[in-house]
Amino acid sequence: MAAFDINHAGGLAPAVPREGAGASPCSACSIRNLTICAPLNDIEQTQMAAIVTNIEQPPGTPLFDEGEPADHVFNVTAGTIKVYKLLPDGRRQVTGFLFAGDFLGLANQDTYAYSAEAVTACHLCRFPRRKLEDLMTRFPKVEQRLLNIASNELAVAQEQMLLLGRKTAREKIASFLLLLAKRAQQRGQKDDSVSVPMSRTDIGDYLGLTTETVSRTFTQLKKANLIRLLPNSQVELSQRAELEDIAGGF
Amino acid sequence: MAAFDINHAGGLAPAVPREGAGASPCSACSIRNLTICAPLNDIEQTQMAAIVTNIEQPPGTPLFDEGEPADHVFNVTAGTIKVYKLLPDGRRQVTGFLFAGDFLGLANQDTYAYSAEAVTACHLCRFPRRKLEDLMTRFPKVEQRLLNIASNELAVAQEQMLLLGRKTAREKIASFLLLLAKRAQQRGQKDDSVSVPMSRTDIGDYLGLTTETVSRTFTQLKKANLIRLLPNSQVELSQRAELEDIAGGF
C-alpha cells in the first residue's frame, strides 16, 4: 500500500544473518521509520524481530477487548484499526483510528483500557508485552521512542477533546477529513483524495455524532462544493483551504 | 494539606548533604511518592533538587500559553491548575485539572500544546526541560516513571473522550464530581465532601457544556438529593452509589 522506504540503503549495513523460516522481514518493512523500531540498528532490529509475530486481522474482527489482560502490544503495518470504549448501555466512543506505522496497546494497568477492532484487513506486528519491556531496559532508545509516541498521542487526544467538547458537526467533519488527509500524507500517500474506509457509524462514534448527522453533514459539504464523494470510499477535498478554515486550525 | 508520607523511613538512608540557602526541601515533600521523583533515592533526589525551582502561582495567573517555547516542565505541589486549548474564535476546552502530585508540561514538540493557568493559589516545582532530559538519561527510572505517567494520562484522556462524546449533561456532572472525589482521595483527603474550587465556566469548558447547563444540572442533582452544595465550594456527595450509577462506570 505505502511506498517502500528503505531508510538505511547506504553501503555500510552490516551483514545481518537472516533466519531460515520466518526470517526477519523487518529490514524490508516499509513503515519501519515511522514506528517503535525506528531508532534501532540492524543488529538490535534482529533482536526485536525475534520476539515479534506477524498477524493478520480480517475486517470486523476484534484484536482485544477492554478489560482483557494486556499481554501484547501491536504495531500496525497495513490496514485500519479502530479503538473504542463502551458505556454500560452500549453507547460507544471511538477514541482513535490507527494506520500503518501506528503503535497500540500501551497500558500501565495489566488490562487493556479500551477495545480494538480491525476496520479493514490488517497486518500487525505483535509483541509480548513482557518481552518488549525486557527489551526496553536493554535498549533505552526504544523506551524513549515510546515516551515520544505517548506524548504525541496525548497531544492528539487533547486536540480530540477540543473537537468533541467545542466543535459543531460541520467543524468536526471538516477536522476529521483533514486529519485523515494528514495521516495519509505522513504515510506517503497522495492527499488530494482521502480514503475513508470506516462506516458512518464509526465516524459518528469517533466525532460524538449520530450516523445521520455524519451523513447529512457530508451531504452539506458536498453541496457546498468543499468535498466530492467518489467511489471506493474516497473523498476528494476540493477546497482544502476552505475546509481548514471551517475546521478551526487543525 | 495532605498527610506526610515519608516512604523511605528505614534506618539506611545515607547522610545527604543539605545545601545552605535553598536546601532541598524534597525530602520533606508530602507528595513525593505521587510524582516523578518517586523512584529516586535520597542521593538521586538531591541531584534532582539541584535543577528545581520552587515557584508560586497566584490564582488566575497563566503558567504558560499554547505555542510558547516549552522550556520547563512542572510538578504541582499544592493548589489546582487548569490546562486548556482554544479555538481561533475563543471557544475553550479545558483538557484537565491538575492537583498536588500531578506532572505537567510533557511535550515532544518544542512548544507547549496547551495553555496552563492557576485556578487557586499554587505551588509548583519547575524543571528546565533540557536539564530534566539530561537527568533522565542518567536515571532511566525517571524516564520509566514519565512513561508511566504518560500512559496514565492517556487512559484518563480516553475516558474523557467517552464523556465528551457520549455522555449527557447529568452523566457528565456526576462523572466530574466522582473524578474530583477520587483524585482527592488519592491525595489522602476525605471523600465525603469534595472541594470544587473551579468556576462553573471552567467546569463547563471541561465537560463541553455551558455555565448555565452546569448550574442547572447541579440544581437538578441537589433537588434529587444526590448532592448538597455547601459553603466554600464544597460539595457533599450524599448518594455516592447513585451518582456512580448515573456516571456510567467511572
Add this chain to the structure above:
DNA sequence: CGCCCTCTTGAAATTGTTCAATAGAGGTGG
C-alpha cells in the same frame, strides 16, 4: 438478479444553548 446492509433523507422531538434578568457571595472601603 436480487437480497442485505449501509447510507441518505425527511419530519418530529429533545437536549442543551442562547439571551436576558435576578439572586447571591465575597471583598472593599467608609
Add this chain to the structure above:
DNA sequence: CCACCTCTATTGAACAATTTCAAGAGGGCG
C-alpha cells in the same frame, strides 16, 4: 461592622442544533 459593589451563579423563556424515529435509495456480494 455594615453597606455597597462587582463578579459569579442561578433561574427563566425562546431558540437552535443535533438526535430520534421512520422510510426509502443505493451499492456490493452471493
